[in-house]
Amino acid sequence: FSTTVMEAILLGRTTICVNFSDEEDRYPYVADGGSLAAGNDAQMRQALDAALSGESEAELAAGRLRFLQRHLGPSTEGKGAEALTDLIERLVRDTDTK
Numbered sequence: 001f002s003t004t005v006m007e008a009i010l011l012g013r014t015t016i017c018v019n020f021s022d023e024e025d026r027y028p029y030v031a032d033g034g035s036l037a038a039g040n041d042a043q044m045r046q047a048l049d050a051a052l053s054g055e056s057e058a059e060l061a062a063g064r065l066r067f068l069q070r071h072l073g074p075s076t077e078g079k080g081a082e083a084l085t086d087l088i089e090r091l092v093r094d095t096d097t098k
Contacts, residue, residue, distance in 0.1 A: 009034045009064050010072075014057070016047045034067030036060070 008015045009029070017035040019025055029035035036051060038044040050056055068076075074083035 005029050005035055006071075009067060012061070012064065014051045014060050014064075016044070016051060018044070029067070032067045032070055033063030034071075 005015050005017055005027075006029075015029070015035040016038050017025065017029045018038045020039065025031065030037040036047040038047045050060070074080050
C-alpha cells in the first residue's frame with residue numbers, strides 16, 4: 001500500500017496491489033479502479049496475466065484515469081484547497097442538520 005503504487009499509476013503503469021493478509025486494503029487502489037488485486041496465488045497469476053497480456057489495457061487505463069480523477073483531480077488543477085474546503089463545509093452542514 002505504499003505510495004509507489006500511486007506513483008506508478010501517475011506514470012500510466014499497470015499495477016498490482018498485493019494484500020496477502022486478512023486485513024482490508026489501507027488505500028482504495030483496487031476498490032477505486034486504479035490497480036489490479038492479488039490476495040492469493042491464484043489472483044496474483046490472474047493479475048499478472050491481465051497486466052502482461054495487454055488485452056485489457058484500454059479498460060485498465062480507464063480505471064487508472066477514474067482513480068486519478070477521484071483522488072488527485074482537484075490537486076492536479078490547482079483546486080485542492082477549494083475541494084477540501086467544500087468537503088469540510090458539506091460535513092459541517094450535514095452535522096448541523098442532525
